[in-house]
Amino acid sequence: MRFVVRCLPGFSSRVPAPVPARTALPDWLKTMPSTVASAALAGAEVRTLKHCPPLIDALGAGVLFPLAADLTVRGGELSWDWDAPRHPELGHTRSPIGLHLPEQAEGVPLRLPEGQFAVKFSNFWTVEVPDGWSVLFTHPLNREDLPFRTLSGLVDCDRWRDGLVHFPALWTDPEFEGVLTAGTPVAQAIPVRREALELVVEEMDDERVAAHRAVEEALGADPGVYRKDFREGPG
Known part of the structure; x- marks a missing residue:
């Protein structure tokens, strides 16, 4: 199927493009051992998750959407130095990240560390898929190494093909300080057919x-x- 992403004029050379997830598997998967000795089994060798095809297939499913610019995290503050272009006819954001007010999640049982906050990663790419398909945008699958957790959303990108989908996320690691580099995956997009599910339960x-x-x-x-x-x- 065709999964088409488009950016505004002048952005293609300034913003990292989405990539097929199978081409951007995390470094920890590449470097982790295939087998390890298990203390619970008296030192016997056991296979690691590197031998788990469903986990690897999830990591490589769909398309990864990247952080638009380097993001510095220091003392609980987020900052960036990025001069994004502006289209003269549009009022789009030029910030790679924004904040959500805590009140916007009132009543939602979110597990957020004390004093942490919700953010919104800005996306500068529209998405078009064939008629009858939607796109599930979610946290990069099996990526517990990231200091945030992107919330999941299902978007009818066959109809919403000319609008931008941004990615709300919870900042879950209060100890993280450093730089999240441009290109860090912030969302994983997986196309799904928009059709009624017939569930059959039987022995x-x-x-x-x-x-x-x-x-x-x-x-x-x-x-x-x-x-x-x-x-x-x-x-």
């Missing part, structure tokens, strides 16, 4: 139980079996 029959047993046995015998197609049975 396995004998055929499905046998198939489930075959999957269990294959998983125990072959670490790479997850990538195989079991719809026609293991083989």
